[in-house]
Amino acid sequence: MTNAAPAAAFEQATRRYGAVLAVDHLDLEIRDGEFFTFLGPSGSGKTTCLRLLAGFEQPDAGRVLLAGVDVTGVPPYQRDVNTVFQDYALFPHLSVEENVGYGLMIRRVPVDERKRRVAEALDRVRLGSYGARKPSQLSGGQRQRVAMARALINRPRLLLLDEPLGALDLKLRQELQVELKQLQREVGITFAYVTHDQEEALSMSDRIAVFREGRVEQVGTPSAVYEHPATEFVAGFVGTSNILRGEAAERLLGRQGAYALRPEKIVLGEAGAAPPPGQRAFPGRVVHAVYLGLSTRYLVAIDGGTTLSAVEQNAGSARDAEDAAGRAVTAMFDPAHARPLAR
Amino acid sequence: MHALRPAADWFQRHPRLALALLLGLPLGWMVVVYLGSLGALLVQSFWSLDDYTGQVVRSFSLGSYAQLFSPANRDIVLRSAGMATAVTLAAAVLAFPLAYYMTFRASRRARLLLYLAVVIPLWSSYLVRVYAWKLILAKEGVLSWFVAHLGLDGALQAVLGLPGIGGPSLSLSSIGIFLAFLYVWLPFMILPLQAALERVPRNLLDASSDLGAAPGQTFRRVVLPLALPGVVAGSIFTFSLTLGDFVVPSVLGNSSYFIGQAVLVHQGTSGNLPLAAAFTVVPMLIMGVYLIVARRMGAFNAL
Numbered sequence: 001m002t003n004a005a006p007a008a009a010f011e012q013a014t015r016r017y018g019a020v021l022a023v024d025h026l027d028l029e030i031r032d033g034e035f036f037t038f039l040g041p042s043g044s045g046k047t048t049c050l051r052l053l054a055g056f057e058q059p060d061a062g063r064v065l066l067a068g069v070d071v072t073g074v075p076p077y078q079r080d081v082n083t084v085f086q087d088y089a090l091f092p093h094l095s096v097e098e099n100v101g102y103g104l105m106i107r108r109v110p111v112d113e114r115k116r117r118v119a120e121a122l123d124r125v126r127l128g129s130y131g132a133r134k135p136s137q138l139s140g141g142q143r144q145r146v147a148m149a150r151a152l153i154n155r156p157r158l159l160l161l162d163e164p165l166g167a168l169d170l171k172l173r174q175e176l177q178v179e180l181k182q183l184q185r186e187v188g189i190t191f192a193y194v195t196h197d198q199e200e201a202l203s204m205s206d207r208i209a210v211f212r213e214g215r216v217e218q219v220g221t222p223s224a225v226y227e228h229p230a231t232e233f234v235a236g237f238v239g240t241s242n243i244l245r246g247e248a249a250e251r252l253l254g255r256q257g258a259y260a261l262r263p264e265k266i267v268l269g270e271a272g273a274a275p276p277p278g279q280r281a282f283p284g285r286v287v288h289a290v291y292l293g294l295s296t297r298y299l300v301a302i303d304g305g306t307t308l309s310a311v312e313q314n315a316g317s318a319r320d321a322e323d324a325a326g327r328a329v330t331a332m333f334d335p336a337h338a339r340p341l342a343r
Numbered sequence: 344m345h346a347l348r349p350a351a352d353w354f355q356r357h358p359r360l361a362l363a364l365l366l367g368l369p370l371g372w373m374v375v376v377y378l379g380s381l382g383a384l385l386v387q388s389f390w391s392l393d394d395y396t397g398q399v400v401r402s403f404s405l406g407s408y409a410q411l412f413s414p415a416n417r418d419i420v421l422r423s424a425g426m427a428t429a430v431t432l433a434a435a436v437l438a439f440p441l442a443y444y445m446t447f448r449a450s451r452r453a454r455l456l457l458y459l460a461v462v463i464p465l466w467s468s469y470l471v472r473v474y475a476w477k478l479i480l481a482k483e484g485v486l487s488w489f490v491a492h493l494g495l496d497g498a499l500q501a502v503l504g505l506p507g508i509g510g511p512s513l514s515l516s517s518i519g520i521f522l523a524f525l526y527v528w529l530p531f532m533i534l535p536l537q538a539a540l541e542r543v544p545r546n547l548l549d550a551s552s553d554l555g556a557a558p559g560q561t562f563r564r565v566v567l568p569l570a571l572p573g574v575v576a577g578s579i580f581t582f583s584l585t586l587g588d589f590v591v592p593s594v595l596g597n598s599s600y601f602i603g604q605a606v607l608v609h610q611g612t613s614g615n616l617p618l619a620a621a622f623t624v625v626p627m628l629i630m631g632v633y634l635i636v637a638r639r640m641g642a643f644n645a646l
C-alpha cells in the first residue's frame with residue numbers, strides 16, 4: 001500500500017469564485033485505502049476540494065490527480081469516483097431500487113446482475129425491504145443509507161462524502177459514524193470525508209486535514225492533530241485550547257513564543273496543594289464553572305493575570321459546579337503538554 | 344397594546360369562523376362563477392333547438408352531440424384539435440431549450456432579460472399582435488420579402504402548395520394560423536416549464552453526472568421526468584387556449600372554421616346555444632382525457 005499511487009492528489013490546485021480564493025495553491029495527497037477527512041469551518045474550502053475531486057468544479061490553476069492520473073478537465077461522469085451528497089440528492093421520481101441501480105443502469109449492466117447487486121447493496125445498508133419505496137417515504141437516516149448504497153454499488157476507487165451526517169440528529173449521527181467506519185473497513189474503499197464537526201473527524205478518520213480560508217493548516221492522524229496542533233487556529237478549532245503567548249507563556253511556562261495547552265491537561269487541586277514532580281502549580285480562583293454532565297469546565301483566573309480553562313471529569317462525586325465560583329484553587333500541569341504553535 | 348389585538352384573540356379562539364371568513368369570498372366566487380357557469384353550460388348542451396321555431400327546447404336530448412358528428416362539424420373539431428396539438432408540440436419544443444437555458448445556464452441578469460422578453464409581449468393588446476401577424480405574413484409582407492431576399496421563394500411556394508395546410512399566401516393559410524398561435528401562446532408554455540425546471544434541485548444533476556451519466560442521459564433520465572408536470576401545465580394552456588380561440592382563425596387563414604368561431608356563430612348568429620355548448624364541451628373532454636393519460640404515464644410522479 002505504501003508504494004501505490006495516492007488515491008487522490010492536489011498539486012498547487014487553485015479555485016476562485018470571483019475575488020474569493022476558495023482553494024489556494026493546495027498540495028495534498030489522499031493515500032490509498034484511508035479514511036481521509038477535510039475538516040474546517042464553513043467557507044474554508046473543504047467542500048470545494050471535494051467538488052474538485054468529483055469533477056463538478058475544475059481548478060483555475062494546478063492539477064487534480066486520481067490514482068496517479070491527471071484528471072484535470074475530465075467531467076464527473078468519466079471519473080471513477082462517487083459522491084454521497086450532503087442532502088443525499090436522491091432522485092425523487094425514482095424508487096429506492098432505481099436510485100441505487102442508477103449508476104449500473106447508466107453503464108448498461110445487464111438487468112439480472114443489476115437486480116442482484118441492488119438487492120445486495122440494499123441488504124448491506126439494512127434496507128432490503130424498502131426497494132419499492134420512493135425517497136420521500138423514507139426517514140432521514142434511511143435516505144442517508146440509500147445515498148451510501150447508490151454510491152458504493154458502483155465500486156468506486158474513491159468515495160466522496162460531503163457532510164453526509166450533517167442533517168441527522170445527534171444520536172443517529174453517532175450510530176451512523178460507527179456504521180460508516182465499519183463499512184469503510186469492509187469495502188476497503190478510500191473515503192474522502194468533509195465535515196465541520198471536529199468530534200466526527202477525530203472519531204472516524206485515519207488522517208485529517210484542517211482547512212482555513214482555502215489552505216491546509218495541518219495534516220495528520222487524529223491524535224497528532226489533537227495533541228500537537230500546529231497553529232493557533234487548529235488548537236482552537238479541533239477541541240479547545242488555552243493559548244499562552246508573550247508574558248503569559250514566560251510566566252506560566254518559562255518559555256518564549258506561543259503555546260497551546262489543552263484544558264484537560266490542567267488539574268485543579270485545593271488551594272496550596274503541592275504539584276506532582278515535574279508539574280508546575282499556580283494559585284488562582286474559579287471565575288465560572290459549567291457543569292457538562294460527563295465533565296465540568298472551569299474558568300480559572302491565575303493570580304497575576306492569565307485566565308485558564310480547565311476541564312475535570314466528573315468521576316466520583318462531582319463538586320457542585322454552582323458553588324465553585326470564587327473558590328481558591330491550584331492549577332497544576334506538566335509544561336511538556338504545552339505545545340509550541342507555528343503562528 | 345395593538346388596537347386589533349382583541350379581534351385577533353377572538354379569531355384565535357374561533358379558528359373555523361376565521362377560516363370561513365378567509366375562504367368565503369374566493370370559494371364562493373369559484374363555486375358560483377366557475378362551477379356554476381360550467382354546470383349551466385353542461386346542462387344547456389343537453390337541450391336542443393327547435394328547427395322550425397328557432398326556440399331552445401328545454402328537455403333532455405343528445406341532439407346537439409349528434410350534430411357534432413355531422414361531417415362539417417366533425418371537420419371543425421378535428422381541424423381545431425389538430426391545430427391545438429401542433430401548436431402545443433411546437434411550443435414545447437421551442438420552450439424547452441429556452442426555459443432550460445434560463446434556469447440552468449443564464450446569469451441572473453440574462454435570466455431577468457429573457458424573462459422580460461417572454462412576458463413583455465403579453466402587456467400589449469392581443470388583437471394588435473394578431474393583426475400585426477397578418478401584415479407580417481401577407482403576400483407583400485415582411486416575411487415574404489425576407490424569404491425572397493434569401494432566394495428561398497421557391498421553397499415558400501412549395502410549402503404553400505401543400506394540400507391541407509397551404510394557401511395563396513402565408514396569411515391566408517393554416518401555416519399562418521399556426522405561426523400566429525405559436526407566437527401568442529408560447530409564453531404560456533415557457534413560464535410553467537421554467538417554474539418546473541426551477542424546482543429541480545441542481546445537485547440532482549451533479550448526482551446523475553457523478554453516477555456516470557453524460558449530459559444527454561442526465562437530461563433524459565432526470566431533467567425531463569422532473570420537468571414533465573411543467574410541460575403538462577404549459578400544454579394545458581397552449582392546447583385549451585388554441586382550441587377556444589376565435590380571433591386568430593378569423594383574422595388569418597381561409598374561411599374554414601375552428602371551434603371558437605363555431606361557438607361564436609352558433610350562439611350569436613343562429614341562436615343555437617345547445618350546439619355552442621356542446622362544442623365547448625369538446626375541449627373540456629379532450630383536456631380531461633389528456634390529464635388522465637398524463638397521470639397514468641407518471642407525469643405527476645415527481646410532484
